[in-house]
Amino acid sequence: DLENWHDAAHAKFDVPVHDFLRSKGATDEQIALGYETNMSYGTESAHDVSMLQLAFVDHWQAINREGPGPRFTGVFRGGNQNLPIAMAKRLRGDLLEERRVTAIELTDDGATVHAVDGSRHRARAVVCSVPFPVLRHVRIDPLPPAAQQRAILTLGAKPITQFHLVPKRAFWEDDGLSPAFWSDGPSGSVLANRDGAEGGAVTTLTVWCSALNARFLDRFGRDEAAHIVIADIERLRPAARGALELAAWHSWERDPCAGGTWAIFGPGQVELARPLAAPHGRLFFCGEHTAISARGMEAAFESAERVSLEVLDALSTKMR
Known part of the structure; x- marks a missing residue:
């Protein structure tokens, strides 16, 4: 079940991949060779990634391999970067580049985004896709709820x-x-x-x-x-x-706008999967790290659909 992998009923698997493999009889040497060599999930070793996330990712990939058939797109013509470029061309209004965000201030009726060049941008709602390794260096006022703030400060990203x-x-x-x-x-x-x-x-x-x-x-x-x-x-x-x-x-880890690639849930962190993406006043979150039932680019699309509905609901509710 791709949408409930993080459920508390599965908490017994929210343990280090290393510990799970050891419990099944694998030696440290086997884990080092079989998992930690070019590992797909984890930041340093099999100790710092949750077995529950790995099981979810493996299941998600298996479904992707079996399901789409001829509709499956492995790469976009000319490279995957052409997709966001094409999407950017369809945006209405100005696309402001090279404006590093330093702070997000929230009020009851909107938010103000502060940039390093001193500029300020006011809106009724702010959608934030900033990866958490970068967002943890952006001041959010008032602070998000405790669980969400803990996710922002601690969620890993694959180097x-x-x-x-x-x-x-x-x-x-x-x-x-x-x-x-x-x-x-x-x-x-x-x-x-x-x-x-x-x-x-x-x-x-x-x-x-x-x-x-x-x-x-x-x-x-x-x-x-x-x-x-x-x-x-x-x-x-x-x-x-x-x-x-x-x-x-x-x-990707040294990229100041990324801090790594896809999100890594460490042991004991899977309980943060839901609260980390919850709206915080007029601040809304999206991005691969906030998705539930997918990873990678598909996760980014999933989160975009969710956050657009959240914003529409919040703004329409305020107007009623």
Whole structure:
């Protein structure tokens, strides 16, 4: 049940993934290799992510794989970034960029948003999609209720640093292996991006460095970090020597507007899933971290639908 995974009836599973796996007979060494190497959920180890969230995510992904059929969209034409760009073009009114928010002040009939450049923006309602690792540095007056404030201050986000590499030649044809691979070294997980449908030509490789590996690479500058990653790929795949060129690099945890990627519920935090998204006066919350029955981009869409109805209801109720 995707909408009730956080129910108190399942609280016995709101424990560290590590503890759950140990209870099933796994050794620390097996957990380190099988879960903590390029782990999809967690900030540093199997100790800091709830087994209940992981079970929910696995179930959600299984349903996605089985359900959509030909309607499933894996990637938008030209890249997923084209979706928010297209959506932004359809917005009415001004889209104000490069205005870092420092404070949100709430009153009975609206809210005022303060930006670092000194500007103020008054509205009858404010919708906030700011990830909690960033929002915890924004002053909200008055403070949200205790449970919601605790979520803002403590909810984790997955550290990921990505390297987008352009192959100057198809080195995988030389060694006879897949262009994509998984390792326990600095190169982490390497995925192949293809032109068009499955089976199309490989255009780029995306290196996903997660958790402590991401934080290790974040200690270096762009060029040195890329050198470490490419050297590791060349060590593992000698056919790749001289074949890879860095096109782009991004640390999501060091991004001041992100603070990480998707939300991570630590052990004992699943009870915050509902209160963290509740309206706080004229301040409303959305974003992947506030969704209940989905994750990723689908979660962002889910939360957008919910928050739009919340705002409409609040404003129409005030007018009646």
